Amino acid sequence: xxxxxxxxPVHPHQTxxxxxxxxxxxxxLTRAKGYGGHLLAQGIETPxxxxxxxxxxxxxxxxxxxxxxxxxxxxxxxxxxxxxxxxRVYHIEGGAFPGGDFGVPDSGxxxxx
Numbered sequence: 001x002x003x004x005x006x007x008x009p010v011h012p013h014q015t016x017x018x019x020x021x022x023x024x025x026x027x028x029l030t031r032a033k034g035y036g037g038h039l040l041a042q043g044i045e046t047p048x049x050x051x052x053x054x055x056x057x058x059x060x061x062x063x064x065x066x067x068x069x070x071x072x073x074x075x076x077x078x079x080x081x082x083x084x085x086x087x088r089v090y091h092i093e094g095g096a097f098p099g100g101d102f103g104v105p106d107s108g109x110x111x112x113x
Contacts, residue, residue, distance in 0.1 A: 002092070005090055006052040
């Protein structure tokens with residue numbers, strides 16, 4: 001199991017608009033091959049910084065898989081106007097969180113703080 005961690009810097013006064021835009025492009029992510037759930041969390045001390053954590057079956061499912069897809073291009077086009085700087089993305093390897101794992105709630109909405 002691989003986790004993609006994307007640090008998403010958003011223009012300070014556009015955080016609510018960013019959340020709405022993310023909800024619109026979210027299905028492009030959730031239908032990707034190897035997708036296993038995600039968490040979109042807004043910073044407390046830095047509310048203009050969001051963290052997107054996506055669980056993938058393998059690194060290849062994310063990169064090159066999703067990253068080279070048309071869905072990824074559309075996903076990024078829907079969000080890029082909200083970024084105040086280039087997002088940073090890295091990966092970690094691991095299993096489930098102790099006591100359970102995060103994922104998308106039954107409603108299909110992203111989990112956020």
